[in-house]
Amino acid sequence: MTVQTARREPSISAGSRPGVILATVAVVQFLVSLDLSVVNVGLPQIGSALGFSAVGLxxxxxxxxxxxxxxxxxxxKAADRYGQKRMLLFGLALFGLASLGGGFAAEPGQLVAARAAQGVGAAAxxxxxxxxxxxxxxxxxxxxxxxxxxxxxxxAxxxxxxxxxxLLTEYASWRWVMFVNVPMALIALAMAWRSVAAEQVRARAGRPDVLGGLLATAxxxxxxxxxVRTDQHGWTxxxxxxxxxxxVALLAAFIYVERTTVRDPLVRLxxxxxxxVLGANAFNLxxxxxxxxAFYFMSLYLQRVLGNGAALTGVQFLPFAFGVIAGSVLAIKLGYRFAPRSLLVGGGSLTATGFAWFGFxxxxxxxxxxxxGPSILASVGFGLCLGPLVSIATAGVASHxxxxxSGLLNSSRQIGASLGLAALGTAAHDRTGRTVTPEALSDGYTFGLALCAVLLVAAVLVALTVLKGVSDDHR
Structure with a gap:
């Protein structure tokens, strides 16, 4: 199968400013990451205010x-085909508008629709x-x-x-967990508009693979x-x-289409x-x-076992946030001397040790x-992994x-999060049983955290085997 390759000028071409681009991407990543967790603490208040059922929430x-x-x-794929700046601006605009709409939601359906639109914007x-x-x-x-x-x-x-x-839920309103995204999206929009030069497309890479896109998305x-529905319908x-x-059938059909299509494939196999690419995505998953x-179990442990409120629980997550930042800064220092794979092994081992400590x-x-103690250990280890992981996953990949x-790497993280939370959540629930006491809950949550340590050990093994000898040239 031969497909004409689109050639693009690098994003650092005339008109782009690397320092401002880095700041823009940092704001964007903070915004996307923030939205993955900012809503969780306010769920009880959201449910009461809008009249959600337990399942609907x-x-x-x-x-x-x-x-x-x-x-x-x-x-x-859209970023490759239509331009990184164009998709970045589109995604930020949609994300900001959806956040604004969600903050003004008056009924459950409106908030759910706004959250879905946020997801579309984040995916772009x-x-x-x-x-x-x-x-x-x-x-x-x-x-x-x-x-x-x-x-x-x-x-962070x-x-x-x-x-x-x-803090927003307890001292302002749950609506502010949606509104907080709007100013950040506007700032990132302004920065991206001014700092990122539009890419010059020299040749369109054939007709788009519409069927592959539909199969992969579905x-x-x-x-x-x-x-995610296994909390209501068991695995069996x-x-x-x-x-x-x-x-699985749709994804198998997607792979077949990607192997045989004469169009521009969604993912070149x-x-x-x-x-x-393979090892980094397996590690990332x-x-x-x-x-x-781990975030899920620790939040529940702090609130349901130790009896802390939402605001105090948020404060107690700060050492983890600062630990990850410290680990990321340390990864910069060590990245000048050691191969990325070494940082994955070391960071993954530290994180696994921290989770195992949590299990006690x-x-x-x-x-x-x-x-x-385990928060600091696990977070520093996690920070050591993040930058080198992305560097490995995108090293040696053609600019087009x-x-x-990047979409693959984000997908593996998202799929891993969904699968892990459902599987480990089920295991922790089975361990807890029907007796809802602090002892039983603690037993379930710590068991789940011990399983998190097992997953990190498996990730380290991936780095030691699949990535052996492939990352030393990517420093």
Missing amino acids: TWVIHAYALTFGGLLLLGG LAPAALALLTSTFPGGKARVRAFGIWSAMNA GGALGVLVGG GMGLLVFGV SAVTVTTLAIA GLFANRS LVGAAMAS AGADGAFLTDVL EAGTA
């Missing part, structure tokens, strides 16, 4: 996860921003520094989202849908089995022959599963003795496929 989270996870590959802007960073900083110390800053903002947004959500959307239920079977689950917390535990590679 979960769709405040699921609507975002479905559209974000389902459309990431399409968003990455996240791959474009990461591809822009990759093409602007192709190598050397500048690349190490750029990805270190990106990873710090990525982690996710961790600080819990704090921001708790398959990934159904996969996420089937997994007819609903879950049927949904996941259809998702040859990308997976690149061991850097496992880390995504562990981190999403009990119902009579305390923040200072059972949470603070940077968006696709």
Whole structure:
């Protein structure tokens, strides 16, 4: 199969300013990461204010996860085909408008629709921003520094989202967990408009692979849908089995289409022959599963076992946020001397140790003795991994496929988070049983955190085997 390749001028061409581009991408990543966690703490108040049912309330989270996870590959390809700046501006505008609409929601359907639109915007802007960073900083110390800053903002947004959500919900209104995105989206829009030069398309890469796009979007959307619904329909239920079977069939059909199409494929399957891409995405999927689950378990442990309020729980996540930032800064320093794979192994091992330490917390535990230490250890390790992981996943990828590679990396993290949270959440629930006491809840949550440690050990093994010998040239 021969497909004409689109040739684009690098994003750092005339009119682009690397320093401002880095700042823009940092703001964008903070915004996307913040929104993954800022809503969670306010869910009880949202449910009461808008009259959500217990089942309906979960769709405040699921609507975002479905559209974000389902459309990431399409968003990455759109960035390659139509331009990183164009998709970045479109995504930011849609994200900001959806956040504004969600803040004014008067009934459940309006808020769920707004969250779904946020997911569409995030799926457009996240791959474009990461591809822009990759093409602007192709190598050397500048690349190490750029990805270190990106990873710090990525982690800070996710961790600080819990704090921001708790404070806004408790002292202002749950509506501000939506409104808070609007000024950041406007700032990022202005920065992107002024700092990023439009790409010059020399040749259109054939007709778009519409069928592949539909199959990938439907398959990934159904996969996420089937997994996130396991809180209501068990893994062995007819609903879950049927949904996941259809998702697998659609994804298998997608792979077949990508192998045989004469159009411009959504994902060139040859990308997976690149061991850097394959290994980084496998590592990312496992880390995504562990981190999403760990945030969930620790939030519940702090509130339901230790009895802390939403605002205090947010404050107690601050050491984790600062630890990730510290780890990301340390990764910049170490990245000048060590190969990215070495940082993945070291950082993954530290994070696994921190999660294993979490597993010893009990119902009579305390923040200072059972949470603070493992939080610092796990967060510093996680920070060490983030920048090198993105660098490996996009190294050696042609500029016209940077968006696709970025979409793949975001997809593996999102799918990992959905699968991990559903699977580990089920395991923790089974461990807790029907006795809802602090002891039983603590037993379930700490068991889930121990499983997170197992996932990190598996990620380290991926780095030691699949990535062996492939990342040393990407410093």
